[in-house]
Amino acid sequence: xNKLAVAAVMAAALAVTACGGNASGPAGPQEPKxxxxxxxxxxxxxxxxxMYQEFFDKCSADxxxxxxxxxxxxxxxxxxxxxxxxxxDGPAAILADNQMVAGLAxxxxxxxxxxxxxxPNDFVEGPFKSGxxxxxxxxxxxxxxxxxxxxxxxxxxxxxxxxxxxxxxxxEAAKKLTTDGRxxxxxxxxxxxxxxxxxxxxLWSAGGSIADLGSPEAVExxxxxxxxxxxxxxxxxxxxxxxxxIIGEVAAGRVAMAQVGTWTLSNxxxxxxxxxxxxGMTTQVSKDGSAPIVPFGGEVLSAGSSVSGDELQAVxxxxxxxxxxxxxxxxxxxxxxxxxxxxxxxxxxxxxxxxLTVLSEQLKTSRGRTEEVGxxxxxxxxxxxxxxQKIATGDATAQDxxxxxxxxxxxxx
Amino acid sequence: xxxFRSSVGPYGQTVVGIAILAVLLFPLAWVVLSSFQPTSDFxxxxxxxxxxxxxxxxxxxxxxxxxxxxxxxxxxxxxAALSLVIGIPAAYALAVFRWRRIAVAMFLILITQVxxxxxxxxxxxxxxxxxGLLNSIPGLVIAxxxxxxxxxxxxxxxxxxxxxxxxxxxxxxxxxxxxxxLLSVIIPTTRSAIIAAGLFSFLFAWGDFLWAVTLxxxxxxxxxxxxxxxxIAYDYVEWGGIMAxxxxxxxxxxxxxxxxxxxxxxxxTAGAVKD
Amino acid sequence: xSHVIENSVRRRPHGMRASAARVLFILPxxxxxxxxxxxxxxxxxxxxxxSYDLKSMITGVSxxxxxxNIVSAVTDPNFGTALLNTLFFTLASLxxxxxxxxxxxxxxxxxxxxxxxxxxxxxxxxxxxxxxATTAWRFIFKDPSGFLNQLLGVFGVAPVHWLTSNDxxxxxxxxxxxxxxxxxxxxxxxSGLQSIPTEQYEAAAIDCAGYWKRFWYITMPALRPVIxxxxxxxxVYTLKQFDLVWTLTKGGPGNSSQLLSTWSYSLSFQSxxxxxGAAVADVLFLLSGLIIIGYTYVQRKHANA
Numbered sequence: 001x002n003k004l005a006v007a008a009v010m011a012a013a014l015a016v017t018a019c020g021g022n023a024s025g026p027a028g029p030q031e032p033k034x035x036x037x038x039x040x041x042x043x044x045x046x047x048x049x050x051m052y053q054e055f056f057d058k059c060s061a062d063x064x065x066x067x068x069x070x071x072x073x074x075x076x077x078x079x080x081x082x083x084x085x086x087x088x089d090g091p092a093a094i095l096a097d098n099q100m101v102a103g104l105a106x107x108x109x110x111x112x113x114x115x116x117x118x119x120p121n122d123f124v125e126g127p128f129k130s131g132x133x134x135x136x137x138x139x140x141x142x143x144x145x146x147x148x149x150x151x152x153x154x155x156x157x158x159x160x161x162x163x164x165x166x167x168x169x170x171x172e173a174a175k176k177l178t179t180d181g182r183x184x185x186x187x188x189x190x191x192x193x194x195x196x197x198x199x200x201x202x203l204w205s206a207g208g209s210i211a212d213l214g215s216p217e218a219v220e221x222x223x224x225x226x227x228x229x230x231x232x233x234x235x236x237x238x239x240x241x242x243x244x245x246i247i248g249e250v251a252a253g254r255v256a257m258a259q260v261g262t263w264t265l266s267n268x269x270x271x272x273x274x275x276x277x278x279x280g281m282t283t284q285v286s287k288d289g290s291a292p293i294v295p296f297g298g299e300v301l302s303a304g305s306s307v308s309g310d311e312l313q314a315v316x317x318x319x320x321x322x323x324x325x326x327x328x329x330x331x332x333x334x335x336x337x338x339x340x341x342x343x344x345x346x347x348x349x350x351x352x353x354x355x356l357t358v359l360s361e362q363l364k365t366s367r368g369r370t371e372e373v374g375x376x377x378x379x380x381x382x383x384x385x386x387x388x389q390k391i392a393t394g395d396a397t398a399q400d401x402x403x404x405x406x407x408x409x410x411x412x413x
Numbered sequence: 414x415x416x417f418r419s420s421v422g423p424y425g426q427t428v429v430g431i432a433i434l435a436v437l438l439f440p441l442a443w444v445v446l447s448s449f450q451p452t453s454d455f456x457x458x459x460x461x462x463x464x465x466x467x468x469x470x471x472x473x474x475x476x477x478x479x480x481x482x483x484x485x486x487x488x489x490x491x492x493a494a495l496s497l498v499i500g501i502p503a504a505y506a507l508a509v510f511r512w513r514r515i516a517v518a519m520f521l522i523l524i525t526q527v528x529x530x531x532x533x534x535x536x537x538x539x540x541x542x543x544x545g546l547l548n549s550i551p552g553l554v555i556a557x558x559x560x561x562x563x564x565x566x567x568x569x570x571x572x573x574x575x576x577x578x579x580x581x582x583x584x585x586x587x588x589x590x591x592x593x594x595l596l597s598v599i600i601p602t603t604r605s606a607i608i609a610a611g612l613f614s615f616l617f618a619w620g621d622f623l624w625a626v627t628l629x630x631x632x633x634x635x636x637x638x639x640x641x642x643x644x645i646a647y648d649y650v651e652w653g654g655i656m657a658x659x660x661x662x663x664x665x666x667x668x669x670x671x672x673x674x675x676x677x678x679x680x681x682t683a684g685a686v687k688d
Numbered sequence: 689x690s691h692v693i694e695n696s697v698r699r700r701p702h703g704m705r706a707s708a709a710r711v712l713f714i715l716p717x718x719x720x721x722x723x724x725x726x727x728x729x730x731x732x733x734x735x736x737x738x739s740y741d742l743k744s745m746i747t748g749v750s751x752x753x754x755x756x757n758i759v760s761a762v763t764d765p766n767f768g769t770a771l772l773n774t775l776f777f778t779l780a781s782l783x784x785x786x787x788x789x790x791x792x793x794x795x796x797x798x799x800x801x802x803x804x805x806x807x808x809x810x811x812x813x814x815x816x817x818x819x820x821a822t823t824a825w826r827f828i829f830k831d832p833s834g835f836l837n838q839l840l841g842v843f844g845v846a847p848v849h850w851l852t853s854n855d856x857x858x859x860x861x862x863x864x865x866x867x868x869x870x871x872x873x874x875x876x877x878x879s880g881l882q883s884i885p886t887e888q889y890e891a892a893a894i895d896c897a898g899y900w901k902r903f904w905y906i907t908m909p910a911l912r913p914v915i916x917x918x919x920x921x922x923x924v925y926t927l928k929q930f931d932l933v934w935t936l937t938k939g940g941p942g943n944s945s946q947l948l949s950t951w952s953y954s955l956s957f958q959s960x961x962x963x964x965g966a967a968v969a970d971v972l973f974l975l976s977g978l979i980i981i982g983y984t985y986v987q988r989k990h991a992n993a
Contacts, residue, residue: 039631045646070632073642079957083535084630086745087542103960107742191938192958194648237831239852239941242648248456261648305746375742379959386766390942393854401942404765411760412961426800433792434806437870440824441812443835447827460827460835499716506713521721526976529930529949532956532969533728540727559724566717567921571913591710609879620817638817652823659820666815674808 037066038092038307038315041081043074047335052095055328059318065311067093067318078103078378081304085109090306093315098130098141098300099193099369099377105133106375111303112136113316118324126366127341131300133374139302140323143338146296146366147198147243148358149285150250150268151257153278163282164257166289167202167224174233177256184233186246186258187225189392194242195385197369198259199225201294205286210372210380213387214406219398221287222384226392239389251275259284261297262359263337269355281358296366298338339363376409383409445663448472448656455652471653478658481640485619486665488550488636492557492618493611500565500614501607505595507566508574509581526563533559534627541628548633556624561614568613572606573599612673619666637662729973735966742960757963758970761955769943770951771971777862777947778926782919785866789873796874797881807878811871822935825864826851851937854944861932861945869926873918880914881907912990920983924976948972 044052049069056067070091072080077096081104084090090109094100104110115137120128127141149170151163155177164170174184189195200210202225208217228234235255238246243261250258251271260268265281272279286292301322303315322328326348329340333349339356340349341363350356370377387405390396396404435442443462447455448471450464457465537556538547546552576599584594600607622638629639641658644651736757744750761767796807813821828835829850837847850860884907892902930949933939939946939954948968956965 045643046651070630071643072626073645076626079535080626080630082742082745083538083627086539087547087630089542089547089630103742108746189941191940235832236849236852240826240831244649245456248458252458254458263648379961382954382958386940386942389940393941393944395854395942395944408764408766409959411764412757412964423798423800426795426798427802427806430795430800430803430806433795434809437810437867438812439835440821440828440867441816443827444816444820444824455827458830459833459838460830462835499720502713503717506710510710510713526725526924526928528725528729528732528969528972529928529953531930531953532732532949532965533725536728536731537724540723555720555724558720562717562720562724564921567917571917591713609875616811616814619815622817622819638819641817641819655820655823659816662817663812663815667812670808670811670815671805674804 037068038311039068039070040093040095040301041077041084041091041304042069042071042095043077044069044071044095051332051335055322055325056318059314059321062321063314063317065314081109082107085305088306091304092307092311093301093303093319094139095142095299095301097193098127098296098298099197099381101131101138101300101302102133102370102374103378104302105136105138109305110138111305111307111312111315112138113140113303113312113319115140115316115320118320122324122343124341124343124363124366126296126363126368127298129371130296130368131302133370139300140319141341142299142301142323143329143332143336143340144296144298144359144363144366145262145336145338146294146359146362147259147261147284148265148362149257149259149282150247150265151280151282152250152253152255153280155253155256156280163280164285165282166285167287169289170257170285171224171227171233173257174228175231178233181254183235183249183255184257185228186234186238186241186249186255187228188241188243188246188260189229189239189389190242191385191389193381193385195388196381197295197297199384199388200367200369201284201286201292204293204367205288205290210369210377210384212406213380213384213409214403218406219402222388222391222402223398224287226388226398229392230394239393247271250279251277253277261337262339262356265337265355266353281355283358283362291365292362293365293367294362295369296363298341380409441663444656445660448653448660450653452651452653455650468653471657474654475657475661478637478640478661481635481637482662482665484634485637485662488553488557488621489615489618491550491554492561493615495554495558496561496565496614497607497611500562500610501569501600502595503566504569505573505599507570508572526560530559530623534623538627547628547630550634552628553624553634553636554618556628557618557621558614560617561610564613564617565610568610569603569606572603576602608673612669615669620662732966732969735962736970738963740962740966744962753963757961757967760961761964761967764964766943766946766951767968770946770948770968773858773944773946774927774948774975777858777865777929778923780862781865781869781926781929782922784862785869785873786915786919786922788866788870790877792870792874793877793881796878807874810874813868814871818931819935821868822864822932825860825867826936829860852941854941857937857941857945861936864932864936865926865929869922872925873922876914876918877911880911884910916983916987920979923979927972927976 040056042052049071053069056069059067074097077094078100081091081094081096085108094104094110096104101110110133123141124144127144130141131137131139149164156163156173159173159176161173161176162169164173170185176184178184187198199221202221203210203218206217206221206224208215208221212218229236229238235249243264244267246255246258246260247264247268248271249255250260251268252275269279284292284294301319303312303319307315324342324344326342326345329342329345330348330352332338333340333356334352337353337356339359340346346360350360373380383405387396387401390401391398395401443460446462446464447460449467449469451466451468451470454465541547541552541556546555580598580602581594584598620638621636625634625636625639626642629635637658641655644654737752737754738744738750739753740750792810796803830837831849831852832847834850836850840848848856850856888906888910889902892906897905928949929947930953933945933947933950934953937945939950948971952965952968952972955961955968
C-alpha cells in the first residue's frame with residue numbers, strides 16, 4: 001500500500017468514527033428516576049461520614065424517605081455530580097463547597113428548594129446567599145470556615161510588633177521576623193482553589209474584582225501577595241504546603257506568622273502548647289488595615305435536579321433542618337472548625353470553640369466567591385493560581401502574569 | 414557479552430545486582446517501613462527511613478481492606494484474561510492472514526492508546542451508562558483492559574508471525590481448522606509470550622483508580638485504590654493507613670511476580686526479533 | 689466453533705482472501721476498541737468544534753463553532769509551554785529509561801546467582817497504586833529536607849527545591865517517570881537479548897571481535913525490531929502520562945511542569961472549557977500519529993529490504 005492509500009484509508013476511518021460520534025453525541029435528556037433511596041453526594045471523610053449519617057437518619061425518620069450518602073473525593077465531586085445527572089441517575093442532594101453551587105445550578109444539576117417560613121435574617125448574609133444562583137435558593141449553608149492569620153505571640157512581642165492589620169504591617173513584620181532558619185510569613189501556594197481563595201481578600205481590599213484579573217488593582221494585590229515568597233520572607237516549600245503542613249512549622253517556631261484554614265486551629269493550639277509557644281490570631285489583612293472583605297469557605301447542602309414533587313419536598317425539609325439544627329451544628333463545628341451560618345447556633349458554637357471568634361468577626365464582612373462571576377468562577381480560580389505562582393517564582397512580572405490570566409480565563413467563557 | 418564476569422565474578426555481580434535493586438526499590442522500602450510509623454510523623458519536616466516511633470496502629474483496621482483487595486485482584490485477573498481472549502485471535506489474524514490493511518490496523522490500535530485516560534473517562538462513562546455497564550465488574554474489567562488489549566495484540570502479532578509457516582501447515586493437513594490451529598499449535602508455541610502479555614495486562618489494570626471512581630456510581634464496587642481515598646481529606650491525609658494498605662497490597666502482587674518470574678522476560682518479543 | 693468455519697478453512701488452507709469466518713478473529717477486538725476508544729475519540733474530535741459546556745453535558749445541546757476552540761487553545765500562551773514541556777518530558781524520559789534499561793538488560797543477560805529473582809523484583813514499582821508510588825517520591829523530593837536533600841547534605845550540597853522551583857519541577861517528574869519506565873524497558877530488551885542465537889556470538893568470538901564491536905555489529909542490529917516497538921510504545925505511554933504531574937505539582941509552579949495532557953484536563957474539567965480541552969487532546973493524537981506513521985514507514989522499508 002502506498003502512502004497516499006494509507007492516508008486515504010486513515011481519513012476514511014476517522015470520518016466514519018467521527019460520524020458515529022456525531023450521530024450518537026452526548027447523553028440525551030435524563031429519564032425520570034424511580035422512587036427509592038435519596039442519595040446525598042458528599043466528600044465527607046473519616047469521622048464525618050458516620051456523624052453525617054446520624055443526621056441523615058434523622059431526616060429519614062422525619063420524612064419517611066431513606067437518605068443514603070455516596071462518598072467521592074473532593075477533587076471529583078463536581079464532575080461526578082454532572083456525570084451522574086447526565087446519565088439520568090443524578091443525586092437527590094449534594095453536600096459540597098459553596099463555590100460549586102453556581103456552576104452546578106447553571107448546569108442544571110440542582111433544583112430550587114422551598115425553605116418554608118425560614119427567616120433569612122437568622123443566617124449570616126453572605127453564606128445564606130451562597131445557596132442561591134440567579135435569585136433562586138438551591139440550598140442552605142451548613143457551616144463556614146475561612147482562613148485567618150495566626151502568629152507566634154512571643155516573637156512579635158520580642159520585636160515590638162502588634163498583630164498585623166494592613167499590607168504594610170504584614171510586610172514589615174515578615175521582614176523583621178525572618179532570620180536564619182525562620183521565615184516571617186507562610187501562606188499555602190498549592191495550585192488551584194487552595195491558593196486562589198486565600199488571595200481574594202487581598203484582591204478585594206485593593207478594590208479589584210474576580211471579574212477583571214488584569215486590572216491595576218488586581219496586579220497590585222497579586223504583587224503584594226506574591227512578594228513574601230519572592231523576597232524570601234516565605235519558604236519556597238509553601239508551593240507544596242497545605243494549612244496542615246504550615247501549622248506544624250508555626251508550632252515548631254520555624255514560621256513566625258501564617259495564614260491558615262480555621263479547620264486546623266485546634267490542632268495548631270494543641271501542638272504549639274506542647275512546644276511552649278503562644279499563638280495569637282487575627283483576621284486576614286487588608287490594604288489599608290480596615291476590616292477585610294474575606295471569602296468564606298464551607299459547604300452548602302443543596303437539592304439535586306433529579307428529584308421533584310414529594311421527594312424534593314423531603315430533601316428541602318432535610319436541608320432546612322440540617323442548617324438550623326443547633327445541637328448538630330455545634331457538634332460539627334467542634335470537629336471541623338466550622339462556624340454555623342445559622343446565627344442562633346453561633347453563640348453555643350463559640351462557647352465550645354472560642355478560638356473561632358476571629359472567624360465570626362471576619363464572617364460579618366465576608367463575600368461569596370461566586371458573587372462576581374457566577375458559574376465562570378472555576379476558570380478564574382485556575383488562572384489566578386497559575387499567575388500567582390508565576391509571579392512568586394519570578395517566572396513572569398505581575399503585569400504580564402495577570403494580563404495573561406485574565407485573557408485565558410475570559411477565553412470561551 | 415560476558416562483560417562483568419572477568420572483573421567481579423558471578424557473586425560480585427549478585428552484589429551489584431542487589432545494590433541496583435536497593436536503589437530502585439528505595440521508594441517501596443520506605444512505603445513498607447513508613448507503614449509502621451504514626452500518621453503525625455508524616456507531617457514532620459524530615460522524613461526518616463526507619464520509623465521514629467514504631468506502631469501497629471495503621472494496621473488496626475486493615476481487615477476492612479481485604480474486601481477491596483480481593484475486588485482489585487478479581488478485576489485485574491479478569492482484565493488480563495479478557496486482554497488475552499480477544500487479543501490472541503486478533504494477533505493471529507494480523508500475523509497470519511496478511512491482510513493488506515494490516516498497517517492501518519496496527520496504526521489504529523496504536524493511536525488509540527495516546528489519549529490520557531482522564532480524557533476518555535467521561536465519554537466512556539456516558540456510553541457505559543447507556544448500555545448498563547456502570548456499577549458492574551464486567552464494566553470495570555472492560556475499561557481496565559483498555560491498555561492490556563492493544564498491548565497484547567501489538568506484542569503477540571510479530572511473535573506469531575515468527576512461527577514457521579510449516580508448523581501451521583502441518584496442522585491444516587491434519588484437518589484442523591484455523592481456530593483449532595490457534596489452540597493446538599499457536600498458543601502452546603507462544604505460551605511464554607502469552608503469559609508475559611497477560612502479566613503486563615494484569616499490571617496495567619492493577620492499582621487503577623480512575624476507572625473505579627468514574628464507573629462506580631453507588632459505591633457497591635470498591636477496588637483497593639478507591640478505598641485508599643477514604644484516607645484522604647481536603648487538607649489532611651491519613652498517610653499511615655494508606656501505607657499500611659499499600660503494604661498489604663504488595664503481598665499478593667509480589668507472590669504473583671515471583672511465581673511468574675521465569676516468564677517475565679522469556680520470549681516476550683522473540684517474535685519481533687525474527688521480524 | 690461451527691463446522692461452517694472449519695469447512696471453509698479446510699477447503700483453502702492457505703487462502704489469503706479475507707473470508708467472513710476469518711473476520712471472527714478480529715471482530716471482538718474491533719468491537720472492544722470501538723467501545724473503549726473509538727467512541728470517546730470521535731466524541732473528542734466532535735467536541736473540538738462545539739461550544740460544549742456544563743449545560744451541554746446535561747442537555748446534550750451545543751453549537752458548531754468551527755475552529756474557535758482550536759484558535760483559542762493554540763493562541764494561549766500556555767500552549768507553547770505545554771507543548772515544549774511535553775516534548776522535553778517525552779524525549780528525555782524515553783532516552784534515559786532506554787539507556788538504563790539497556791544497560792540493565794545487558795547486565796542481567798549474565799546468569800549470575802539470583803539474577804532472575806532480582807530481575808523480577810525490579811518490576812515491583814508497577815505493583816503499587818500510582819498514588820502510593822508518587823507519595824513515596826513526594827517525600828523523597830520534599831522541600832527542604834526530604835530524603836534526596838538529606839543525602840545531598842551529606843556531601844555538603846545545599847537543599848534543592850525539587851518540586852517547588854521552576855527550574856527543577858519538570859526534571860523531578862521526569863526522574864520519577866524514568867523510574868517507572870525502567871522495568872518496562874529492561875523486560876522487553878532482556879527478552880530481545882535472549883532470543884539472539886548464541887552461535888552468532890561464538891562466531892564473533894572466533895573472529896576475536898571486541899566487546900563493543902560485538903555489541904554494535906551483532907547485538908544492536910538483532911535488537912532493532914524490539915527497540916522499535918519499545919520506543920513507539922514508550923513514546924505513546926509517555927505522551928499520555930498524567931497522574932504524576934497532576935498528583936505532584938498540578939503543572940506548577942506557574943506552568944513550569946505543565947504538559948499537554950494535564951493542561952487539556954484542566955481546561956476540560958477545571959475550567960469546564962470542554963472544546964478547548966478537546967482541541968489540546970487533538971494535538972496529542974497528532975503527535976502520536978506522526979510517530980506511528982514514521983514507525984510504520986520504517987518497518988515497511990525494512991520488511992521490503
